[in-house]
Structure formats: structure tokens, C-alpha cells
Amino acid sequence: MRFAYLGSGSAGNGLIVEVGQTRILLDCGFTLSETTARLARLDLAPSDLSAVIVTHEHDDHIGGVARFARRHQLPVWLTRGTFRNGGTKFDHVDVRFIEGYQAFAVGDIALTPYPVPHDAGEPAQFVFGDGARRLGVLTDTGCSTPHIEATLSGCDALALECNHDLGLLRASAYPAALKQRIAGRLGHLDNESAGRLLAALDRTRLQHVIAAHLSAQNNTVQLARRALSSVLGCADEWVGVADQAEGLAWRDIG
Secondary structure (H helix, E strand, C coil): CEEEEEECCCCCCEEEEEECCEEEEECCCCCHHHHHHHHHHCCCCHHHCCEEECCCCCHHHHCCHHHHHHHHCCCEEEEHHHHHHCCCCCCCCCEEEECCCCCEEECCEEEEEEECCCCCCCCEEEEEECCCCEEEEECCCCCCCHHHHHHHCCCCEEEEECCECHHHHHHCCCCHHHHHHHHCCCCCCEHHHHHHHHHCCCCCCCCEEEEECCCCCCCCHHHHHHHHHHHHCCCHHHCEECECCCEEEEEECC
């Protein structure tokens, strides 16, 4: 089992998860050409993918999904709330609904969707598994919940939102309403909150921890890494970062 990021942040998101010959793209916030170019950096072509999964309807996650899936004849899984609220035309796309956050499988990959507090219609985040190992993904949540912590405990790898530093956000030139949205319980997870969430988990199996969805304006790689490494008791550099422009190279889960 392995995973890699095409990119992560407010300008576009995409995560690849691979088990055997099954490869899933989680979200696609890029144009057709940009998605293809970013896949090529990972030695993949669109034809290598099995499906696209969507977390929610915000453009940096869903903006490129329908065009990409239609062009390459890929099925798309999403919740009905995401479908209704997305404003995306899925004509001639094989759309499949996630019902009640029930677990399902795509080829060799088992997916466990779970709800998160975010200002979207019916947002979902996911745990991916191969029967022995699990990758937990959590971005686009304003706060943690007991259910989130129970779902992510015991994972072998985590991609965890570190969207902003509260001090940088408060000092930024963002309008007050936008600051309140980002820092609110339906917004995005700040560094300190991500660290507290990580501290609440069973971390005994962790092989990889990735800081994801960093704000270009209101965070730094150093601050995000430090928030997580201080919990893990590791060097800052051990914590990976999913970059907006460069993504993240393949990580194997042994």
C-alpha cells in the first residue's frame, strides 16, 4: 500500500492511494492538463486510475472531478449532499453515491467514510485500507470530534490538516468574516488543534504523518511540522508536508 499527493491547499487538492493494481484519486481540484501533468510526476497516466472519490463540493476539491472523470471514463463516488450542493454537472459521468457513511470497496481498496464538521453539504473524509494497513485522511474540518479520533486511532499513516497558525491568521489582512469562518468550528484545523487531535490518537502503528492543506498566507512548513513533531517526539523533518505546487512523493506503508 502506498500514497502520494498531486497537491494540497486552497489552489487544488488531489491524493493518490494505491493497493495492488487499484489506484484511487481522492479529490481533483486541478484542470485536465494540470491533473495529467501531476500524475506524470508520479509515473502515472489517467488510464492507471480506478476511480475518483470526492470529499465535498468546494472548488479546490471538486473543481476538476467531472471533466477528468468524463474524459477518462472513471466512476465517481460522493455523498448525495455533495452532489446536490456542488453545482457541478455530472452529465455522462458514472456517479455512485456514498450512503450514510457506509464502508465500501473499490477493487483492492477498502474505504471507510466518516463525517466531519465543515461548511459543506455532506462532507466526508476517509480511511483507506488493504486489510492489514490503514491510511487515515483528515482535512477540511473545523474541529475534532470523538468519532474522528476513534476512526483515526491505530492508523499506519495519517494525512492531517494543519491549515493555519492562529496568530498568523489573526494578524493577516483577511476580512474579519473570513477569519471567523476559517477559525470556526466548521472551518479549518489550525496547527495547535491538529497537534491536540494527534495526541489523542493511538499512535503505536504510525509509519508516516503528513501535514496537509497548509495555508500559503497563514502558515509555514516549520510551524506545521513543529506542531506535529512535538507530539510525536521526533525531528521536525520526519513529518512530511503535502505541498501545493509539488505535492508529495510516494510513501510506502509497510
